[in-house]
Amino acid sequence: MAVRNNRLSAEEYERQFSDIHPPFETHDAALVEANRCLYCYDAPCTKSCPTSINVPKFIKQITTENLKGAAHTILTANIMGGGCSKVCPVEKLCEGACVYNLMEEEPIHIARLQRYATERAIAEKWPLFTRKPSTGKRVAVVGAGPSGLSCAHVLAAEGIDVTVYEKESKGGGLMTYGIAAYKVTPEFCEAEVNFITSIGGIDIQYNKELGKDITIDQLLSAYDAVYLAFGVGLTRQLAIPGEELHGVTDAISFIYDIRNSGYPSVPVGDKVAVIGMGMTAIDAATQARRLGASEVTLVYRRTQQEMPCTEAELDIAKLDGCKIIWLAAPKEIKGENGQVTALVCEVMKLEDPGYGRPAPVPTGETFSLYVDMVIKATGQMPYERMVNCYALDNTQGKLSINNSHTSKPGVFAGGDCVNGGKEVVDAVQAGKDGAKAILQYLFKD
Amino acid sequence: MADISADFLGIKSPNPFWLASAPPTDKKVNVLRAFEAGWGGVVWKTLGSQIKNVSSRYSSVDYHGSRMMGFNNIELISDRPLDLNLKEIRECVRLFPDRAMIVSLMADNNRESWHELIKQVEDTGAHGLELNFGCPHGMTERGMGAAVGQDPEIARMVVEWVMEAATIPVITKLTPNVHSVVPTGRAAVQAGSDALSLINTIQSVTGVNLDTFVPNPNVGGQSTFGGYCGPAVKPIALKMLTTISQDPVTSRVPVSGIGGITTWKDAVEFMLLGATTLQVCTAAMKYGFRIIEDMCEGLNNWMDEKGFKTINDFIGKSVPTLTHWEELDINYHIVANINQEKCIHCGLCYISCEDGSHQAINLSYGNPYNTYAIKEDECVGCNLCKLVCPVDNCITMVEQRKGPEYLNWKEFQRRGLPLNDH
Ligand SMILES: Cc1cc2nc3c(=O)[nH]c(=O)nc-3n(C[C@H](O)[C@H](O)[C@H](O)COP(=O)(O)OP(=O)(O)OC[C@H]3O[C@@H](n4cnc5c(N)ncnc54)[C@H](O)[C@@H]3O)c2cc1C
Ligand SMILES: Cc1cc2nc3c(=O)[nH]c(=O)nc-3n(C[C@H](O)[C@H](O)[C@H](O)COP(=O)(O)O)c2cc1C
Ligand code: SF4
Ligand code: SF4
Numbered sequence: 001m002a003v004r005n006n007r008l009s010a011e012e013y014e015r016q017f018s019d020i021h022p023p024f025e026t027h028d029a030a031l032v033e034a035n036r037c038l039y040c041y042d043a044p045c046t047k048s049c050p051t052s053i054n055v056p057k058f059i060k061q062i063t064t065e066n067l068k069g070a071a072h073t074i075l076t077a078n079i080m081g082g083g084c085s086k087v088c089p090v091e092k093l094c095e096g097a098c099v100y101n102l103m104e105e106e107p108i109h110i111a112r113l114q115r116y117a118t119e120r121a122i123a124e125k126w127p128l129f130t131r132k133p134s135t136g137k138r139v140a141v142v143g144a145g146p147s148g149l150s151c152a153h154v155l156a157a158e159g160i161d162v163t164v165y166e167k168e169s170k171g172g173g174l175m176t177y178g179i180a181a182y183k184v185t186p187e188f189c190e191a192e193v194n195f196i197t198s199i200g201g202i203d204i205q206y207n208k209e210l211g212k213d214i215t216i217d218q219l220l221s222a223y224d225a226v227y228l229a230f231g232v233g234l235t236r237q238l239a240i241p242g243e244e245l246h247g248v249t250d251a252i253s254f255i256y257d258i259r260n261s262g263y264p265s266v267p268v269g270d271k272v273a274v275i276g277m278g279m280t281a282i283d284a285a286t287q288a289r290r291l292g293a294s295e296v297t298l299v300y301r302r303t304q305q306e307m308p309c310t311e312a313e314l315d316i317a318k319l320d321g322c323k324i325i326w327l328a329a330p331k332e333i334k335g336e337n338g339q340v341t342a343l344v345c346e347v348m349k350l351e352d353p354g355y356g357r358p359a360p361v362p363t364g365e366t367f368s369l370y371v372d373m374v375i376k377a378t379g380q381m382p383y384e385r386m387v388n389c390y391a392l393d394n395t396q397g398k399l400s401i402n403n404s405h406t407s408k409p410g411v412f413a414g415g416d417c418v419n420g421g422k423e424v425v426d427a428v429q430a431g432k433d434g435a436k437a438i439l440q441y442l443f444k445d
Numbered sequence: 446m447a448d449i450s451a452d453f454l455g456i457k458s459p460n461p462f463w464l465a466s467a468p469p470t471d472k473k474v475n476v477l478r479a480f481e482a483g484w485g486g487v488v489w490k491t492l493g494s495q496i497k498n499v500s501s502r503y504s505s506v507d508y509h510g511s512r513m514m515g516f517n518n519i520e521l522i523s524d525r526p527l528d529l530n531l532k533e534i535r536e537c538v539r540l541f542p543d544r545a546m547i548v549s550l551m552a553d554n555n556r557e558s559w560h561e562l563i564k565q566v567e568d569t570g571a572h573g574l575e576l577n578f579g580c581p582h583g584m585t586e587r588g589m590g591a592a593v594g595q596d597p598e599i600a601r602m603v604v605e606w607v608m609e610a611a612t613i614p615v616i617t618k619l620t621p622n623v624h625s626v627v628p629t630g631r632a633a634v635q636a637g638s639d640a641l642s643l644i645n646t647i648q649s650v651t652g653v654n655l656d657t658f659v660p661n662p663n664v665g666g667q668s669t670f671g672g673y674c675g676p677a678v679k680p681i682a683l684k685m686l687t688t689i690s691q692d693p694v695t696s697r698v699p700v701s702g703i704g705g706i707t708t709w710k711d712a713v714e715f716m717l718l719g720a721t722t723l724q725v726c727t728a729a730m731k732y733g734f735r736i737i738e739d740m741c742e743g744l745n746n747w748m749d750e751k752g753f754k755t756i757n758d759f760i761g762k763s764v765p766t767l768t769h770w771e772e773l774d775i776n777y778h779i780v781a782n783i784n785q786e787k788c789i790h791c792g793l794c795y796i797s798c799e800d801g802s803h804q805a806i807n808l809s810y811g812n813p814y815n816t817y818a819i820k821e822d823e824c825v826g827c828n829l830c831k832l833v834c835p836v837d838n839c840i841t842m843v844e845q846r847k848g849p850e851y852l853n854w855k856e857f858q859r860r861g862l863p864l865n866d867h
Contacts, residue, residue, distance in 0.1 A: 032510060035509055040793065041793060041796035042795075045813075047813040063509070100789075102789040
């Protein structure tokens with residue numbers, strides 16, 4: 001038993017991390033699916049998309065062989081419509097609302113069709129958008145994730161000169177550094193960022209961190225407005241004994257390594273426990289399996305009813321052979337010679353606190369999972385210190401906004417840094433809203 | 446088990462399904478395979494003077510992911526030597542004596558040519574002749590095909606020539622490229638034609654290639670009007686058939702129905718409007734001869750269900766219900782009703798009625814599902830919503846008569862009743 005890297009051959013890694021939702025192979029295949037679409041009026045799918053993509057319209061456009069029009073329809077509503085087609089939890093969004101569900105029929109494969117329409121646009125760099133002449137106004141955006149890029153794209157299109165400050169050396173935010181590798185490739189993320197900036201008027205300054213290399217006041221003095229889109233930070237601490245042992249890691253940095261340094265170099269245990277049951281926990285568990293761990297167990301304090309991930313995500317974990325233990329809370333991590341040997345868990349039961357969701361309470365009974373790696377995926381921490389330091393109103397680090405405007409005049413915000421961590425598509429919409437509010441602010445008279 | 450056999454002017458076939466005169470019937474190998482598959486008869490590909498075909502020859506209209514909803518061709522009559530055709534026809538008749546063998550003819554436009562051709566064909570033992578007065582392209586330029594069918598007097602003359610020589614039943618095939626098929630049909634019947642068949646193909650341009658700018662089908666950078674057929678033409682064929690079934694002269698003879706027949710249901714519709722036998726071309730060209738199996742089985746099951754023993758029990762049954770507009774009952778009124786249990790909230794009924802009909806459907810906003818309800822006072826009972834609804838029997842039309850008695854337009858006017866209730 002040991003935590004080590006290079007568990008698999010190159011071909012095995014390739015297979016393990018291949019695209020989980022393969023695209024349509026041919027135009028005919030896409031057409032068969034597109035032709036199933038009923039072209040609903042005031043369509044439930046569109047209403048269930050946070051960015052309100054006109055789904056019936058773009059699917060119709062695929063059937064009329066107006067692929068350019070289809071891509072344009074998608075990308076005007078959601079400039080990350082390409083990435084979203086690969087990472088969105090569509091079963092609870094558009095596809096979940098498709099009226100075919102009400103006929104007990106397979107919903108339209110909206111995401112695959114969306115991917116079909118956008119993939120070529122991005123790969124072949126179709127010039128679908130033109131930028132208005134420069135207005136001379138300048139806006140700084142902090143964070144080149146979905147929220148920041150979406151805001152930057154709308155502003156650039158309106159003739160604003162945008163500078164994006166990004167602490168990492170690549171754009172895309174968690175799309176590039178966080179989302180499971182079998183959903184998007186680094187090459188795609190890079191191409192998507194380039195597609196967004198190809199409109200012109202967007203200058204991304206990499207390796208520039210707010211709070212370290214620049215301050216909000218500096219930005220405010222150099223720009224007409226600022227949009228904050230720095231997402232959320234590290235994984236919450238468990239505050240249990242043994243968290244410092246070798247073999248304990250947090251899901252975000254584990255996934256960051258997978259996305260950033262190549263599969264073979266990422267160390268993984270033989271037997272792995274993952275704590276949590278959100279999207280991040282699922283991604284960490286499945287990718288630990290795919291890196292070669294022989295046994296992966298997800299541990300969650302509550303039951304399937306309360307789990308934050310979707311059924312579809314849970315199924316991915318189950319199909320990857322991950323085990324799940326419900327109603328178990330980590331109590332202590334045990335080790336030998338500084339290396340993890342076991343995770344001690346307490347058996348929980350649910351009690352109705354009289355308000356909100358049922359609360360897990362300890363039963364007093366415990367058990368041990370003999371593992372050599374523990375991955376913590378218990379929710380991320382907003383950048384509480386930083387936002388307090390800039391005196392921005394917030395709740396537990398989550399920025400408070402009013403029509404995208406923070407408590408500081410001229411400073412706007414949106415995405416994970418405001419909502420505490422939702423989906424890419426929510427961040428894109430927040431970026432659009434932010435851009436709209438900024439334009440109103442800049443041209444109020 | 447119902448008896449689905451047909452007796453058409455004494456020409457018997459085990460079922461009423463014949464292959465229309467076209468490529469599927471242009472040579473022995475095809476025809477034998479068709480008979481093996483179960484087809485009741487064939488109308489052999491039109492024989493006449495030697496011609497030359499071009500390439501390409503076909504084009505089609507696809508609709509909503511479905512191929513060949515409509516089909517078009519610029520082929521001429523048989524391009525094989527007459528002697529070979531006659532020899533093969535004789536062999537087919539000998540090998541399958543229980544199947545109908547009709548031979549389609551289009552001779553040069555003079556009495557001798559027709560007489561000579563008929564004599565040669567009758568020698569093969571074929572059971573009947575079909576006169577091709579319908580081919581809309583290529584032959585008309587030579588005064589044949591549709592050129593004959595479009596002028597009742599020429600048609601009358603040619604049929605008279607034919608009847609002088611023919612000793613077996615003669616069917617005249619009508620062209621739809623006229624404002625009414627009745628005048629030519631009457632002329633043919635009055636000149637002695639034993640039966641009629643319709644329709645032949647309709648002149649058409651199926652589309653234009655958006656890259657080459659040349660219409661379909663492309664023959665070296667040019668095109669020409671082709672004959673349209675397949676499912677798209679069925680409604681037109683049914684209408685023309687009905688006019689033949691209702692005319693006092695043409696209704697005296699049996700009719701072989703043609704045009705877009707693809708399934709047993711299509712066939713039954715033709716029969717209900719007066720056809721005794723059915724001819725199929727496009728469906729066989731698209732799917733092959735095997736479609737005959739379901740045609741026979743479906744017809745049989747339907748007849749059993751309805752209690753019909755033979756096809757004569759229902760041929761023409763629907764003809765009297767097709768009347769003139771002014772005979773329709775104005776007091777008959779229906780309104781749409783949505784079954785909320787079945788509704789899947791697609792909104793198609795709403796937008797079609799709102800933009801395309803009478804603004805008679807109410808939308809109550811919901812997220813993500815709106816609810817739709819009929820405003821009965823506004824509904825004119827047009828059927829549009831029911832037609833667009835993707836769920837079977839979700840929208841039904843409920844009778845709400847405006848008055849108890851039958852009231853047609855003539856009577857309505859006579860009484861001076863008010864107009865413009867909407
Ligand atoms: C493991 C994991 C899996 C996920 N899987 C999915 C999924 O499958 N589907 C889905 O839709 N969503 C998923 N999400 C959520 C999704 O990634 C986020 O909701 C989305 O990326 C938020 O966008 P954002 O722009 O607000 O923030 P981020 O994507 O976090 O982008 C913030 C950007 O700001 C930069 N930044 C941070 N601090 C600073 C600073 N001080 N100065 C300058 N730059 C800074 C960051 O480097 C980053 O590039 C997942 C999240 C995680 C953690
Ligand atoms: C390729 C092709 C060739 C045809 N050739 C003839 C012909 O030689 N003689 C004839 O009377 N009708 C000919 N027809 C017309 C058919 O017999 C038939 O009347 C018409 O196709 C309508 O039937 P359908 O809708 O089943 O195809 C031809 C049709 C096609 C498609
Ligand atoms: S029947 Fe016609 S008028 Fe009545 S609700 Fe339906 S579409 Fe509207
Ligand atoms: S068309 Fe039919 S299914 Fe769709 S909303 Fe109307 S009644 Fe409901």
